[in-house]
């Protein structure tokens with residue numbers, strides 16, 4: 001599943017970050033970036049290269065943070081053999097730091113009206129990835145705890161949370177199958193995590209939703225987002241909902257209409273604990 005080309009490509013991008021941050025040679029960096037972009041055949045990898053390029057040129061003040069993230073991404077490319085959801089850069093965007101991703105965090109939050117559900121609440125984000133949804137919601141929720149099996153994503157999330165001074169964000173590395181939290185939470189985020197493309201999820205759907213329910217406070221909410229329709233068919237999704245409904249009651253369910261291709265067509269649901 002890991003791509004042997006990925007470490008080289010990310011190392012190259014890190015070299016470009018050096019050119020931009022340390023030596024400020026934008027023309028040289030731009031020409032190397034564009035060469036990488038035009039040689040790349042995979043559409044999502046091309047998007048990731050372009051995202052990185054746009055971010056580097058837009059930010060000046062946040063250079064140290066971007067530089068730190070670039071170093072973590074290089075480490076990830078060298079040492080993390082599992083699937084890379086960011087395809088060489090980032091899966092989630094975080095506009096306050098001028099970080100683009102393959103998924104649009106702001107659009108997701110707006111379309112799902114997430115702020116209205118998490119306002120003043122204690123939130124638990126399963127498979128938080130880089131924690132950018134958590135960081136975006138931090139200013140309005142009481143606290144948000146997120147975890148992910150990928151330690152490099154968590155390092156990135158913690159770097160961003162620290163940079164922005166979000167003291168109510170707690171991100172840690174962990175497998176959901178092994179996580180043991182003492183607390184229960186008023187809102188659980190289960191976004192594209194009930195099964196995972198990287199095969200790192202070993203829970204059955206039954207075990208997964210049972211554990212979600214165990215972490216959900218009485219009268220709490222489970223906010224659920226499906227995978228994109230190309231990965232999870234209508235029939236498969238109905239089976240997921242059947243199991244989910246053993247533990248939760250679905251009060252709202254709709255398809256996301258976002259313009260971002262990674263977001264569009266997914267199903268979002270608001271569920272209360274039974």
Ligand SMILES: C[S@@+](CC[C@H](N)C(=O)[O-])C[C@H]1O[C@@H](n2cnc3c(N)ncnc32)[C@H](O)[C@@H]1O
Nearest residue numbers: 127128129148149150175176191192196200201
């Ligand atoms: C499709 S991404 C979704 C990320 C995030 N929830 C979102 O919607 O933006 C799936 C995430 O789950 C993580 N993951 C996969 N298996 C996991 C497990 N067993 N425990 C914790 N995290 C896991 C992956 O590393 C990845 O970041």
